[in-house]
Amino acid sequence: MTGDRYTVISADCHAGADLLDYKPYLAKRHHDEFDAWAATYVNPYEDLLADTADRNWNSARRLAELEADGIVAEVVFPNTIPPFFPKASLMAQPPSAAEYELRWAGLQAHNRWMADFCADAPGRRAGVAQILLNDVDAAVKEIRRTREAGLTGGVLLPGVPPGSTVPELYSDAYDPIWAVCDELDVPVNHHGGSASPPLGDEPAARAVFMVETTWFSHRALWHLIFGGAFRRHPGLKLVLTEQGSGWIPGVLQMLDYYHGRLVAASSTAESKFGAGLADSMGKGPSEVWRDNCFVGASFMRPHEVPLRERIGLDKIMWGSDYPHDEGTTPYSREGLRIAYAGLPREEVAAMVGGNAARVYGFDLTLLDALAAKHGPLVSEVAEPLTSVPPDATSPAFARGGSVRVW
DSSP, X not given: OBTTBOOOEEEEEEXXXXXXXXXXXXXGGGHHXXXXXXHHOOXXXXXXXXXXXXXXXXXXXXXXXXXXXXXXXXXXXXXXXXXXXXXXXXXXXXXXXXXXXXXXXHHHHHHHHHHHHHHTSTTTEEEOEEOOSSXXXXXXXXXXXXXXXXXXXXXXXXXXXXXXXXXXXTSGGGHHHHHHHHHHTOOEEEETTTTOOOOOSSHHHHHHHHHHHHHHHHHHHHHHHHTTHHHHOTTOOEEXXXXXXXXXXXXXXXXXXXXXXXXXXXXXXXXXXXTTHXXXXXXXXXXXXXXXXXXXXXXXXXXXXXXXXXXXXXXXXXXXXXXXXXXXXXXXXXXXXXXXXXXXXXXXXXXXXXXXXXXXXXXXXXXHHHHHHHSOBHHHHTSOOOSOOTTOOOGGGOSOGGGOOO
């Protein structure tokens, strides 16, 4: 925050190269295969075929639109189709052994592109590196390489849907990944949409996906807690992004309940399942959340805001979800007003920028200077929103959110 304006960092934005522009970032030995794949690939996403698709890779347009929306920096998750993937990597199933080599090459190409994209706006983009879990040693090497290459947004933890060919996230097979992220202070991000099992494309399947997708993404939290990742690597940071935030207090209460029953010294119905758990996982779930976890709350909604102290005021990071249709652009100021009007300015400053700066290492001196020109006025955000822009498409402005249970 600077003077009378907030320094807004979106902890949830998305970007990626146009399909053919990934080729220079691929190892040359894959170029012929890439040409053959790209020649027949049909993009399934309308937003990546529209004339606005270049918001994913047009650096100048992106900066201008974010500044106009009051945002001076962003954490950048993937969005477009990386080489050799059938759809966006964020929601893709773990690759088979036969698919692994080319899929891994495609993600590494994206990581190289992302490093250049972030370098085009120094200090304003924290790019998130992508890994696969099929080869843990290769993932560790890529985490080190991308950190050195300037990707400060941490690593994107792939989803592990039930029935996957890779171990569940509570497995100690992933300890080398948690260790390097702890060592290098690399946040581990788990984004909404990851880890859902394949459901098909019938109308009912799409509806079921919308109902269930955030729950499947939440599973990373209790998998890592009960798996003991935070006991073995106490500096590990886990960020759960674009999964809402209102579910957190209730889920932590539920996890604490089961933890207490599982590790109880006296006999309980559940304790027979908890043998060795107390020693292997260490702290209880609420303590782990307090010490190690954060939420990329995206367009935080009004019913979530009264829970902010139970979630943790130092845990919440607002995001616009640019350039997605469900994001708040170009009405991010209104999105901030509908959520945060009437709150103390110190609380708002933390949730809209200060917490993200701390987690991802943004330089607030640099960003405060930009916010002095582009940031939303403190007085503006303090004013309650009385009418929703008629063409706003974001759930930030939807009614009925209080009924959501996760």
